Amino acid sequence: MKILLTGSSGQLGQGLLPRVQKIGQVWAPLRSEFDLSHPEGLRSRIREFAPDLIVNAGAYTAVDRAEDEVDLCMRVNAEAPRVLAEESSRLGVAMIHYSTDYVFDGKKAEPYTEQDGPNPLNVYGESKLKGEQAVLQTNEKSYVLRTSWVFDPAFGNNFYRTMMRLFREKTEISVVDDQFGRPTSVQFLVDQTIGLIKMGGNDCNQAPPDLGGLYHLAEMDRMSWADFASWILRDEKSDDFICASINKVPSDEYSTQAERPRNSILCCDKWMKDVGDMQGDQ
Numbered sequence: 001m002k003i004l005l006t007g008s009s010g011q012l013g014q015g016l017l018p019r020v021q022k023i024g025q026v027w028a029p030l031r032s033e034f035d036l037s038h039p040e041g042l043r044s045r046i047r048e049f050a051p052d053l054i055v056n057a058g059a060y061t062a063v064d065r066a067e068d069e070v071d072l073c074m075r076v077n078a079e080a081p082r083v084l085a086e087e088s089s090r091l092g093v094a095m096i097h098y099s100t101d102y103v104f105d106g107k108k109a110e111p112y113t114e115q116d117g118p119n120p121l122n123v124y125g126e127s128k129l130k131g132e133q134a135v136l137q138t139n140e141k142s143y144v145l146r147t148s149w150v151f152d153p154a155f156g157n158n159f160y161r162t163m164m165r166l167f168r169e170k171t172e173i174s175v176v177d178d179q180f181g182r183p184t185s186v187q188f189l190v191d192q193t194i195g196l197i198k199m200g201g202n203d204c205n206q207a208p209p210d211l212g213g214l215y216h217l218a219e220m221d222r223m224s225w226a227d228f229a230s231w232i233l234r235d236e237k238s239d240d241f242i243c244a245s246i247n248k249v250p251s252d253e254y255s256t257q258a259e260r261p262r263n264s265i266l267c268c269d270k271w272m273k274d275v276g277d278m279q280g281d282q
Helices: 011-020 039-049 070-091 123-138 159-169 186-200 225-236 269-274
Strands: 002-006 025-027 053-056 094-100 142-147 172-176 213-216 245-249
Touching: 002 011, 002 039, 011 186, 039 070, 053 070, 070 094, 070 123, 094 123, 094 186, 123 142, 123 213, 142 186, 159 172, 159 225, 172 225, 213 269, 225 245
Parallel strands: 002 025, 002 053, 053 094, 094 142, 142 213, 172 245
Antiparallel strands: none
């Protein structure tokens, strides 16, 4: 099986790379040879490699900066996925694409299901919505996995690692307590992705056709950013932490360029019902 993996130097991509390499022949190009910010230039490279599966882990993820870099964000998150979907559809192969809870406006009181209408509050969320719509409309063998609050304790720029640094630098920190979501580890996403690929006997092209489409995929229970910070502090228990307290504060006390949804909790019942718990190399 020939697999094209985009974004292999990013947080999710670097977790996926060693696992997909156990499944087949993987091409994980660097940005210099496969630049998502120049979508039309990707076509010839895809046709040359002729993959049996495309896993698109590449994305523009700078939520605040996206408000100033609208065109770049849209090219990477909306136009590039459309090209990948068109080329994978032309080849007749599956595509796995990752999206975000930020496609929602956070005004719903309950967890969001796949049937709820998106209404992004910021450029990043809008770009990801356009990308997932392009993928779903273009490739009938596509899987769009919406996830939330992704973190890797050992790699990347994420909330978990920021808290780890602050716990070593400050005796007291303040964290927003009125935005709610479900933190999701890279390891969890990787495990579930590998399980999805293996649904068809190491080839998700052979999986039942009704399994494709849009899914919500998140790991931990509902919590606020402040709750998540407290969880990290308890879980790590490092001897060099000097932080003694976490102050819970409202979003209004922090000015960010991009507005965030207050509730972006994802209901993952559809994933569990249709795909099941596919942890590890099963």
